[in-house]
Amino acid sequence: MNVLLTCIGRRRYLAEYFKSELNGAGLVLGVDMNGGAPAASACDRFFSAPGLYADDYIDFLLNLCSVHRVSAILSLNDLELPLLAANAQRFREIGTIPVISSTEVVNLCADKFLTGQFAESIGVSTPRSYATLESAEDAISAGTEIFPLVVKPRWGSAGFGILFVENLDELRFAYAYCQRMWRKSAFARLGQPDAAVLVQELISGQEYGLDIFNDLEARPVGFAVRKKLSMRAGETDRAITVESEPFEDIATRIGNALGHIGNVDCDVIEREGRQYLLELNPRFGGGYPFTHLAGANLVRVLLNCVRGQHGQEVRYQAGIELFKCAYLASVGELAEQHVAMEASAG
Template sequence: MNLLLTSAGRRGYLVNYFKEALGDGGEVHVANSVNSTAMMYGDKSVITPLIYDENYIPFLKNYCLVNHIEAIIPLFDIDLPILTNNIKVFKDIGVNVIVSNKEIINICNDKWETYKFLITNDFQTPKTFLKVSDALNAIEQGNINFPLIIKPRWGMGSISIFDADNSNELEVLFEKVKKDIQDSLLLYESNQENQLSVLIQEKLSGQEYGLDIINDLNGKYMNTIVKKKYAMRSGETDIAETSKDEALELVGKSLATFTNHIGNLDVDAFVVDGVSYILEMNARIGGGYPFSHYAGVNLPKAIVSWLKQEKVDPAILKAKIGVIGYKDIQIIGEDPVSSMQKYEEAIPL
């Protein structure tokens, strides 16, 4: 079985996890639109057209045919809507795309849709607004207070996220985020509603958690792994501890039931005075997953088994409690000749 991880970026650890899950039973191919560190870990790697390029899907389709790929696993938010719209294209050539349906991807990628989904289904979430005037009215009525968070509606990581401590900062930073969006890769999705592309959100003060909510490839709920966050860097968790929290586990199970997502749903949550709030949802393996993996969870192995129609031992989707993980920074390199040879061999004919 050969797998293709798309938009892998710097997630070399995920490449290794899938290589370990496959063992001698196949290859892990790594794709990215620019040269990246994760590509150095793949059995084969390839540079693709940009995600929004009209040649992106034809390129991936041809690559899958030439390299006998059986499943595509996207690792980047922007990749998800493109691939979910083309599930049938790949299914027709015998390739599974491990991605949730179009509706769930839209809810997760669009933070305003996330907010509406959570409110509609009775989940607690920070009060959120699309207009400065609405936020200021809420302050006047005593419903929220400064500071407020300003961020892109279709955002990721920590791109253009600011705190506003007063109305002047709110208005200035709101316009700044709008401009930043137009100068970044967030431009494409934000063009759906360019004048409503910025969110203003209540800032919570409490303990932050990350949830890995795991469903199988049919959308059946399997487990929720709770991680207490101790440090963040550039929108990703730097230090975290696996925790036992029945309230958050119930939230995870409820979200899985409402979404019927595929694979992992990466969720950011806050607990404030004993109340669990959901901030954001990402319908993919997120940057916090390594902490679950380090504590004994093996989602890549489960995915490989599900693809093979094999039974999965529930134990491999459970984490040891109290395991603290730390992300590290290291320099890696590759011989230029062998590196180029690997990439050239991976390019489809």
């Protein structure tokens, strides 16, 4: 069984997790637009990809899957998810399982306003959200909303463009500034220029990350929870796993109603005993290693799903505290390996 990880970038740990689980019974292939991607040397084979929006990008991936008999393909990039979702059937036709949710689910997760509406529809608390500056100002004038507030892109990730405002002047400035930032960013491909900014109620409390896993038929398998202790560049930097029971209700509601495939990384904040859903990311997120190393081996669960095995459970140990650290890899070595792999592939 060979697995292809796309837009692998810095996710060395995922390549290593898949290699460990395959244990020589298959290869981990990686692709990235950056030939010197830090995760390149962690893959069994690595290939430099054309630009994400190049006309031949999907054909490039399809060819790799066909030539290397790839059993499953996973994306690690929010911008790529809509592309793979739209072309999922083309991968199935060549015998590759796209571990990707439907276009509807991907779009719902990418759009933070739709995410909030989804949460409300399944009885899950979520911050009050306003899709226009006018609606936010009306709520403030009516006394149904108070400062401070959050201003952020409606489509975005990794903490991009998030601002906090304390009064009307700051709100108006932040809204316009956030809109300009978003329109110049790669995220502009995901949404609508005239509805790019979201104003939200500020919820202060303890943040948690949930990995909620569904099988390839979108049936819930299980979930794991980590308490976020510190963040860096929009990702969890330090966390401790916690018991899952207090989150059983919110995880069950999301897993049953969302209909996602594989993992969904959920951001939840707890205030005065009430859990609020902030965001959904239908992929392995930056916080996954914390639950993986505590025993919630969703990579193994996923590979077993690809093999057609059912009846799995997600188990892990609470109270495992971990933090991320960095180490250096030679770009020269990565580039040299990349050239050698390209030559052998030819």
